[in-house]
Amino acid sequence: MSEDHDSEPTVWALTVQEQPIGPPLAEAFIEVGRRWHGELLTHALESGFLLAAGEAPQSTAMVVMRGPLVERLLFVGGRQSWEPVPKPAASPEWRTAARERGEVLVVVVPPGTCLVDEDDPDDEDPQNEATGLVRSIGEACDDGVVLHGTAALALV
Numbered sequence: 001m002s003e004d005h006d007s008e009p010t011v012w013a014l015t016v017q018e019q020p021i022g023p024p025l026a027e028a029f030i031e032v033g034r035r036w037h038g039e040l041l042t043h044a045l046e047s048g049f050l051l052a053a054g055e056a057p058q059s060t061a062m063v064v065m066r067g068p069l070v071e072r073l074l075f076v077g078g079r080q081s082w083e084p085v086p087k088p089a090a091s092p093e094w095r096t097a098a099r100e101r102g103e104v105l106v107v108v109v110p111p112g113t114c115l116v117d118e119d120d121p122d123d124e125d126p127q128n129e130a131t132g133l134v135r136s137i138g139e140a141c142d143d144g145v146v147l148h149g150t151a152a153l154a155l156v
Contacts, residue, residue, distance in 0.1 A: 010036075012070060012088040016097050017105075026090075026098035027105045028063060028070070028151075030082075034111045040082065041147065043075035044108050049149035056105050059149035063104045066156050068095065073106065073151065098153045108147040 013029040032040050048059035062074040069087040074080065090098070098104050 010082075010084055012084050014070070014088060014090050014094050016091070016093050023100040024093070024097040025101065025105055026094050026103075026153075027107060028073075029107045029109055030073070031109045031111065031113050037111050040108060043080045043082070044106075044147045044149065046080075047075040047077075047149065049106075049108065049147040052107060052146040052148040056148040056150050059106075059151055061106060061149060061151035062154050063098070063106065063151045064154045064156055065090065065095070065098070068092075071156065099155075101153075103150045103152055106149055106151045110145045 010033070011029075011031045013031075015027045015029070017025045017027055019025055030040070044059075044061070047061045048057055049061070050057050060075070060077045062078065064071040064074060068089045070084060070090060071087060072081050072083045075082070
């Protein structure tokens, strides 16, 4: 599924979360427009995602990377593909965390979650971005509409 530029945008936010034990965790937050949200939820659930509470379950999903770019997210054993346009570039820290674990925590959030600060989309202060992201995700989790699961990492 490639994004249609005439529709609502798909937003990918790639973050790294330090862990008390072991390597950091690469996270991919995905927000699609209302038109595609139901289909994305269906694919995530069919791949083993659950409501975001507690530990994320292992899923059959796969994050496919080509160099620093996220090429696609595969669901349902590779039968469903979600391709971001434009392809998000992952930081060296994110790529290292994903490679060390061999997986990515994928979080599917509902439309309107605001993964980027709409007041200042060019704000490059990581602390501001992280604070806004945590607030938006927390509100969506409180509403019980966030799914999560771990996806294998594939480098092509």
